[in-house]
């Protein structure tokens with residue numbers, strides 16, 4: 077053995093161990109964290125209503141009937157997705173209008189900023205008063221939270237279209253709407269999807285905020301209601317469920333992008 | 346101007362442009378140039394001297410603030426169908442295959458293309474040595490191949506005039522030289538009137554029938570040189586004394602103050 081001290085041992089077995097560690101690093105970290113949490117709760121005898129242990133959360137999850145979970149999930153998902161969809165339908169035409177006309181930018185943009193700067197949480201009760209306690213209000217609240225990032229990302233993407241491509245379009249004397257649809261919008265796709273990823277997680281937040289204000293169903297309502305009855309493990313179970321759904325929605329946006337627009341993904345080397 | 350074939354395809358008379366509508370320094374001024382049928386004219390000049398401005402005025406994308414530009418004896422007021430443009434960067438659309446990129450001008454202008462157009466696109470791609478890349482995406486091609494696809498795209502509508510704005514400047518030196526020869530081959534197979542912008546003196550002399558030398562900003566004509574080197578031009582051309590003499594003449598203009 078004439079290996080210098082400074083070099084770490086690099087036997088094939090060690091390399092393999094390192095590779096496995098690297099690969100599962102986040103899973104291992106996560107499991108360790110949950111383990112420590114469980115230990116702290118058990119050893120410290122932390123009461124359930126302060127910090128429930130992972131095992132009690134796990135039990136609480138299964139104590140609630142599956143059909144009840146589904147009802148709450150559906151209520152939240154419905155509002156989140158409708159609000160998200162509505163904000164796509166509003167944001168993209170707004171962005172196109174702003175890119176195509178400076179007048180529109182001058183008219184719309186300040187209004188957008190004002191809406192964005194107003195804390196939606198504070199406006200939510202007013203919207204409920206105005207629009208009633210039905211889905212309409214909740215969808216509207218969700219939409220208010222989600223649409224701004226979409227408008228900004230779509231506008232940015234469309235404006236980043238290389239000048240040469242705009243000139244190519246002009247040199248062909250093509251109709252303006254084709255410049256928008258065949259050049260600017262596709263160019264904005266990567267930006268639009270960044271916006272969609274931000275918006276979809278905001279959509280869940282929007283739906284939950286709306287449920288906090290007025291609802292009889294939904295995961296947000298479930299968490300609030302469980303907390304008020306000091307069913308803290310159950311509230312945690314709802315919270316974790318919500319986080320998982322949010323994560324899955326976020327992932328779905330990436331999957332849709334990969335499926336429909338593979339060319340728009342950042343290049344891996 | 347007796348023979349139709351001999352009349353100037355592109356004519357510029359006292360052309361100048363100032364980007365600031367309220368006045369101020371000119372980007373280019375006092376350009377006089379006539380380009381004849383199937384002639385290959387190169388424009389060289391330091392960067393920022395107004396070469397792209399000149400090209401955009403011929404294309405109709407920019408209306409000069411002074412003088413007249415006419416194509417086929419008609420003043421240029423808007424882009425024309427018989428003028429094709431090749432840009433500096435290969436501006437292929439990343440979401441379309443190479444074939445669809447080549448067909449894009451038709452799709453963009455008319456909203457559709459026919460099977461016949463597809464056949465023509467394939468023939469052009471074949472001529473440019475890109476036949477087997479027709480179904481690939483642009484990012485799977487090398488820079489040189491992308492630029493060739495850009496040239497093919499400009500040829501699709503079979504323009505009489507081809508405007509090229511530093512088409513090879515993003516390529517490495519070796520690819521660049523090869524692309525020059527490829528372009529000459531494409532040009533001799535499909536004769537066109539070409540306005541070719543470059544900041545490479547040797548590229549200009551190697552490719553062109555005439556070279557317009559421009560001054561620093563505000564760009565104006567320093568010299569208009571006939572390149573009497575026989576075609577076809579090859580790697581050997583670069584070694585001839587005529588080539589050395591012409592490039593030296595241009596260098597003198599560019600490096601010596603006027």
Ligand SMILES: Nc1ncnc2c1ncn2[C@@H]1O[C@H](COP(=O)(O)OP(=O)(O)O)[C@@H](O)[C@H]1O
Pocket residue numbers: 364365372390391392393394395396397398399562
């Ligand atoms: N759209 C524009 N607005 C204002 N000035 C411009 C614009 N385009 C070019 N210029 C100016 O005009 C001059 C000539 O530019 P350009 O024709 O692009 O030069 P070249 O192609 O020779 O590098 C430059 O000084 C440039 O800054």
Ligand SMILES: [Mg+2]
Pocket residue numbers: 396397398510511
């Ligand atoms: Mg230029």
